Amino acid sequence: MRLGIAGFRHETITFWPGFTDLEDFERVALHGEEVIEKRRGTNTAVGGFIDICEREGIELFPVCEVPGWATATVTDRAYNFYVNEMKREFSREAENLDGILLALHGAMVTESLQDAETHIVREIRRVVGYEMPIMVTLDLHGNIDPSLLDEATAIFGYQSSPHVDMAETGRRAARTMLSTLNGEIKPITAIKKPGLVVPSVFSATTVSPAKDIIERLREWEKHPGVVDVSVFFGFAWSDVHQIGMSAVAVTDNDPELAQRIADDLAQMAWENREVLTGGKNLHSVKEGVALAIKKAKRASKPIIILDHADRTGDTTFVLRELLDQGAQNAALPCFFDPRAVKVCEKAGVGNEVELEIGGSTGWRDGGPVRVNGKVLWVGEGRYICSGPMWKGMEINLGPTAIIKAEGVWIQLTTYQHALINEDPFTKFGYRAEDFDIIVTKSKTHFRAVYEKVGEEIIIVDAPGQCPADLSVFNYKNVPPGVYPITRTVS
């Protein structure tokens, strides 16, 4: 047996001015055999494909693996480059392949396409036909269009946010591929969209009601005849026609059961729409920072400030407030500012620097903040992720500098990354637990570690690029009936 594998993922913020181009992807893209070498043993969907296939002695034909993050619309140039690569390679090997495993996202938007994922699978179908099984893994934050189910044999979403189950999702898809090819099952897929989109900060599956929806999903997975179940919470900052949540069930040739499960989970999400779209525990930046400073005085572990709206990693609303309110022993890890790193490198460890940092994109970023600080560390910020999410993946922050500016420890990086675990401290000789306040710009992924490391999580809704309040954006492509954008319920 021989299976083709490929991955291409991006979470597109269509409101973000500018584009994400080929060079942005190529910095981290893998091609050919490199895909196997670099992804084997990692907590990624492709890592999960490789794990099952190597265990079962299945030959792999790797094409490419292109991870991406939440940034501006993907250029046609970048998109066509990878889709053409997949088409060319799968076409060349079509005769020798039994199936294809794809690791996609579900919220990629290009200059020409609102629904890139359906188009990717359709383009691959053009060269391999409709007989060959194609199993697709997707991110829990995908905006899934029902037409994807006409192209893919079955789809599999991460069931956890934090996405600590990416490899497991790849394993679910690979196992289903094998039982399909062995003739043990005939997968049938159904989808239901409740007409609801969830700002990512409310999609944490360790917190109710998202937690309860996943528990219901688990119950359904035990039902006889069920192959797999996914709930996609959608991505709120992609202005696309298929925006919003989807419940998807895969059964063994039982369309009625698949639809019943999808309908049930969609109904449960709809009933919880208010909490899923506007949690009551959001603080303004001023309030949240004041609360963190007050609580930190009595806490035995760090207070975590979640600045969830920041997608560039360099918005300055929280930093400015920490400095203004005189926060002490606070940490701001993974703060994106390549220019400031260069100034620190030049100054050298132990010396004072005067910097204007952050606010580099000019879009909802708060503008630069002037800081005077002492350089504590400079060097290469490259390490292997200790997990749980992305375990085994190489993380590259590029040239990195750490400064102490008044009471705030700031880690300046050349490439963007969000604090999801303790690595940005431990790999640089620090410990998260030694700080009183820690700021993270991760949305839910940090919870896998910081629900334990932190005493309390304070969520601030800074203006940022992706705030919880969606009414600040002018959506043009969202059809009627998507709560809370185009559907209101009295």
Ligand SMILES: [Zn+2]
């Ligand atoms: Zn996600």
